[in-house]
Amino acid sequence: AQSVSQHNHHVILSEAASLELGCNYSYGGTVNLFWYVQYPGQHLQLLLKYFSGDPLVKGIKGFEAEFIKSKFSFNLRKPSVQWSDTAEYFCAVSGYSTLTFGKGTMLLVSP
Amino acid sequence: EAQVTQNPRYLITVTGKKLTVTCSQNMNHEYMSWYRQDPGLGLRQIYYSMNVEVTDKGDVPEGYKVSRKEKRNFPLILESPSPNQTSLYFCASSLSPDPASGGELFFGEGSRLTVL
Numbered sequence: 001a002q003s004v005s006q007h008n009h010h011v012i013l014s015e016a017a018s019l020e021l022g023c024n025y026s027y028g029g030t031v032n033l034f035w036y037v038q039y040p041g042q043h044l045q046l047l048l049k050y051f052s053g054d055p056l057v058k059g060i061k062g063f064e065a066e067f068i069k070s071k072f073s074f075n076l077r078k079p080s081v082q083w084s085d086t087a088e089y090f091c092a093v094s095g096y097s098t099l100t101f102g103k104g105t106m107l108l109v110s111p
Numbered sequence: 112e113a114q115v116t117q118n119p120r121y122l123i124t125v126t127g128k129k130l131t132v133t134c135s136q137n138m139n140h141e142y143m144s145w146y147r148q149d150p151g152l153g154l155r156q157i158y159y160s161m162n163v164e165v166t167d168k169g170d171v172p173e174g175y176k177v178s179r180k181e182k183r184n185f186p187l188i189l190e191s192p193s194p195n196q197t198s199l200y201f202c203a204s205s206l207s208p209d210p211a212s213g214g215e216l217f218f219g220e221g222s223r224l225t226v227l
Binding site: 009034036042043044045046049090097098099100101102103104 | 170
Protein backbone atom coordinates (compact mmCIF):
# COMPACT_ATOMS: atom_id res chain seq x y z
CA ALA A 1 0.00 0.00 0.00
CA GLN A 2 1.12 3.52 -0.68
CA SER A 3 1.84 6.18 1.94
CA VAL A 4 2.63 9.87 1.98
CA SER A 5 4.62 11.91 4.46
CA GLN A 6 4.51 15.68 4.61
CA HIS A 7 7.40 17.24 6.46
CA ASN A 8 5.77 20.21 8.12
CA HIS A 9 2.41 20.50 9.81
CA HIS A 10 2.50 24.28 9.99
CA VAL A 11 4.45 26.88 8.03
CA ILE A 12 4.33 30.62 8.61
CA LEU A 13 5.74 32.99 6.00
CA SER A 14 5.65 36.65 5.19
CA GLU A 15 4.31 37.83 1.87
CA ALA A 16 6.89 37.61 -0.96
CA ALA A 17 8.84 34.87 0.80
CA SER A 18 9.62 31.71 -1.11
CA LEU A 19 7.81 28.51 -0.29
CA GLU A 20 8.85 24.89 -0.36
CA LEU A 21 6.67 22.18 1.16
CA GLY A 22 8.16 18.73 1.46
CA CYS A 23 6.42 15.52 0.43
CA ASN A 24 7.81 12.01 0.41
CA TYR A 25 5.93 8.94 -0.70
CA SER A 26 6.26 5.23 -0.77
CA TYR A 27 4.70 3.05 -3.42
CA GLY A 28 5.95 0.00 -5.21
CA GLY A 29 4.40 0.64 -8.60
CA THR A 30 4.22 3.40 -11.15
CA VAL A 31 3.49 6.52 -9.22
CA ASN A 32 1.13 9.37 -9.88
CA LEU A 33 1.42 12.35 -7.59
CA PHE A 34 -0.81 15.28 -6.76
CA TRP A 35 -0.93 18.43 -4.71
CA TYR A 36 -4.31 19.64 -3.54
CA VAL A 37 -5.12 22.88 -1.75
CA GLN A 38 -7.91 23.60 0.71
CA TYR A 39 -8.66 27.28 1.34
CA PRO A 40 -10.33 28.09 4.66
CA GLY A 41 -13.84 26.74 4.76
CA GLN A 42 -13.66 25.28 1.27
CA HIS A 43 -13.26 21.90 -0.36
CA LEU A 44 -10.07 20.53 -1.85
CA GLN A 45 -8.97 21.68 -5.27
CA LEU A 46 -6.25 20.33 -7.50
CA LEU A 47 -3.09 22.45 -7.68
CA LEU A 48 -1.03 20.22 -9.94
CA LYS A 49 -0.35 16.63 -10.82
CA TYR A 50 2.44 14.44 -12.12
CA PHE A 51 1.77 11.36 -14.22
CA SER A 52 4.85 11.04 -16.41
CA GLY A 53 7.30 13.06 -18.50
CA ASP A 54 8.92 16.26 -17.34
CA PRO A 55 9.53 15.92 -13.60
CA LEU A 56 9.02 19.64 -13.11
CA VAL A 57 5.30 20.24 -13.08
CA LYS A 58 3.64 23.62 -13.20
CA GLY A 59 0.24 24.16 -11.67
CA ILE A 60 -2.20 26.94 -11.06
CA LYS A 61 -1.49 30.20 -9.23
CA GLY A 62 2.27 30.05 -9.80
CA PHE A 63 2.88 26.78 -7.98
CA GLU A 64 5.22 24.12 -9.24
CA ALA A 65 6.48 20.77 -7.99
CA GLU A 66 9.45 18.61 -8.79
CA PHE A 67 9.32 14.85 -8.88
CA ILE A 68 12.63 13.33 -7.81
CA LYS A 69 12.34 9.60 -8.22
CA SER A 70 15.59 8.77 -6.46
CA LYS A 71 14.45 10.62 -3.36
CA PHE A 72 10.80 9.54 -3.52
CA SER A 73 9.92 13.19 -3.23
CA PHE A 74 7.43 15.59 -4.78
CA ASN A 75 8.06 18.96 -3.17
CA LEU A 76 5.82 21.93 -3.81
CA ARG A 77 7.34 25.34 -4.50
CA LYS A 78 6.33 28.92 -5.13
CA PRO A 79 8.86 31.73 -5.57
CA SER A 80 6.81 34.42 -3.87
CA VAL A 81 3.76 33.72 -1.73
CA GLN A 82 0.77 35.97 -1.26
CA TRP A 83 -1.63 36.39 1.62
CA SER A 84 -4.24 34.62 -0.49
CA ASP A 85 -2.10 31.47 -0.46
CA THR A 86 -3.06 30.89 3.17
CA ALA A 87 -4.51 27.40 3.06
CA GLU A 88 -3.87 23.79 3.87
CA TYR A 89 -1.87 21.84 1.31
CA PHE A 90 -2.11 18.11 0.78
CA CYS A 91 0.23 15.86 -1.12
CA ALA A 92 -1.31 12.67 -2.50
CA VAL A 93 -0.15 9.53 -4.25
CA SER A 94 -2.34 7.21 -6.27
CA GLY A 95 -2.37 3.49 -6.42
CA TYR A 96 -4.90 1.40 -8.26
CA SER A 97 -8.37 2.69 -7.38
CA THR A 98 -7.26 4.70 -4.37
CA LEU A 99 -5.71 8.06 -3.67
CA THR A 100 -3.76 8.37 -0.41
CA PHE A 101 -3.30 11.80 1.13
CA GLY A 102 -0.66 13.12 3.45
CA LYS A 103 -1.68 14.73 6.73
CA GLY A 104 -1.48 18.18 5.29
CA THR A 105 0.59 21.33 5.81
CA MET A 106 -1.15 24.45 7.05
CA LEU A 107 0.41 27.53 5.45
CA LEU A 108 -0.18 30.93 7.00
CA VAL A 109 1.02 33.93 5.03
CA SER A 110 1.18 37.18 6.95
CA PRO A 111 0.70 40.44 5.07
CA GLU B 112 -22.15 23.73 -13.62
CA ALA B 113 -20.07 20.63 -12.92
CA GLN B 114 -20.23 19.83 -9.25
CA VAL B 115 -20.37 17.32 -6.45
CA THR B 116 -23.21 18.06 -4.05
CA GLN B 117 -23.38 16.82 -0.50
CA ASN B 118 -26.22 17.05 1.97
CA PRO B 119 -26.51 17.94 4.73
CA ARG B 120 -23.63 20.37 5.05
CA TYR B 121 -23.94 20.44 8.82
CA LEU B 122 -25.52 17.94 11.15
CA ILE B 123 -25.61 17.38 14.88
CA THR B 124 -27.00 14.05 15.97
CA VAL B 125 -26.93 11.68 18.91
CA THR B 126 -25.27 8.34 19.38
CA GLY B 127 -27.10 5.50 17.70
CA LYS B 128 -29.43 7.52 15.50
CA LYS B 129 -29.02 6.31 11.93
CA LEU B 130 -28.15 8.95 9.37
CA THR B 131 -27.34 9.23 5.70
CA VAL B 132 -25.17 11.79 3.98
CA THR B 133 -26.04 12.07 0.34
CA CYS B 134 -23.61 12.72 -2.50
CA SER B 135 -24.52 13.44 -6.08
CA GLN B 136 -22.35 14.36 -9.07
CA ASN B 137 -23.48 15.68 -12.43
CA MET B 138 -20.34 14.92 -14.42
CA ASN B 139 -21.13 11.32 -15.38
CA HIS B 140 -18.09 10.19 -13.41
CA GLU B 141 -17.40 6.49 -12.96
CA TYR B 142 -15.45 6.76 -9.72
CA MET B 143 -16.76 8.08 -6.43
CA SER B 144 -15.27 8.06 -2.97
CA TRP B 145 -15.84 9.18 0.60
CA TYR B 146 -13.16 10.67 2.82
CA ARG B 147 -13.16 11.90 6.36
CA GLN B 148 -10.90 14.75 7.43
CA ASP B 149 -9.68 15.04 11.01
CA PRO B 150 -7.14 17.51 12.43
CA GLY B 151 -3.63 16.15 12.23
CA LEU B 152 -4.74 13.07 10.32
CA GLY B 153 -5.44 14.55 6.90
CA LEU B 154 -7.94 12.83 4.66
CA ARG B 155 -8.61 9.16 5.05
CA GLN B 156 -10.62 7.15 2.59
CA ILE B 157 -13.73 5.42 3.91
CA TYR B 158 -15.20 3.70 0.87
CA TYR B 159 -14.96 4.03 -2.86
CA SER B 160 -16.89 2.91 -5.89
CA MET B 161 -15.52 2.25 -9.33
CA ASN B 162 -18.91 1.88 -10.97
CA VAL B 163 -22.55 1.16 -10.30
CA GLU B 164 -22.98 -1.73 -7.87
CA VAL B 165 -19.20 -1.87 -7.31
CA THR B 166 -17.97 -0.64 -3.95
CA ASP B 167 -14.93 -1.37 -1.84
CA LYS B 168 -13.47 -0.49 1.52
CA GLY B 169 -10.92 2.23 1.97
CA ASP B 170 -8.65 2.73 4.95
CA VAL B 171 -11.28 3.43 7.62
CA PRO B 172 -14.56 1.69 6.69
CA GLU B 173 -15.64 0.58 10.17
CA GLY B 174 -19.02 1.98 11.16
CA TYR B 175 -19.96 3.06 7.65
CA LYS B 176 -21.90 1.66 4.73
CA VAL B 177 -22.30 2.85 1.17
CA SER B 178 -24.32 1.95 -1.87
CA ARG B 179 -24.06 2.78 -5.57
CA LYS B 180 -27.35 2.04 -7.22
CA GLU B 181 -27.09 4.89 -9.69
CA LYS B 182 -24.04 6.35 -11.33
CA ARG B 183 -24.59 9.84 -10.01
CA ASN B 184 -25.31 9.02 -6.35
CA PHE B 185 -23.11 7.59 -3.62
CA PRO B 186 -24.69 7.95 -0.17
CA LEU B 187 -22.75 7.37 3.04
CA ILE B 188 -24.71 5.62 5.76
CA LEU B 189 -23.94 5.62 9.45
CA GLU B 190 -26.14 2.88 10.90
CA SER B 191 -25.33 3.63 14.54
CA PRO B 192 -23.20 6.77 14.78
CA SER B 193 -20.73 7.13 17.63
CA PRO B 194 -18.82 10.20 18.88
CA ASN B 195 -15.61 9.02 17.18
CA GLN B 196 -17.37 9.55 13.87
CA THR B 197 -17.53 13.26 14.54
CA SER B 198 -15.64 14.60 11.55
CA LEU B 199 -15.69 16.54 8.31
CA TYR B 200 -16.74 14.30 5.43
CA PHE B 201 -15.96 14.82 1.77
CA CYS B 202 -17.38 13.06 -1.22
CA ALA B 203 -15.31 13.07 -4.40
CA SER B 204 -15.65 11.83 -7.94
CA SER B 205 -13.40 11.20 -10.91
CA LEU B 206 -13.98 10.46 -14.57
CA SER B 207 -12.01 7.25 -14.67
CA PRO B 208 -12.55 4.18 -12.50
CA ASP B 209 -8.87 4.47 -11.77
CA PRO B 210 -8.05 7.94 -10.45
CA ALA B 211 -4.42 7.27 -11.24
CA SER B 212 -5.15 7.54 -14.94
CA GLY B 213 -8.27 9.63 -14.95
CA GLY B 214 -6.94 12.84 -13.56
CA GLU B 215 -8.19 14.84 -10.69
CA LEU B 216 -10.73 14.17 -8.04
CA PHE B 217 -13.56 16.66 -7.76
CA PHE B 218 -14.64 17.25 -4.21
CA GLY B 219 -17.92 18.24 -2.66
CA GLU B 220 -18.16 21.12 -0.20
CA GLY B 221 -18.00 18.83 2.80
CA SER B 222 -20.42 17.72 5.51
CA ARG B 223 -19.56 18.53 9.09
CA LEU B 224 -21.01 15.89 11.37
CA THR B 225 -21.13 16.03 15.15
CA VAL B 226 -22.23 12.98 17.11
CA LEU B 227 -23.10 13.65 20.75
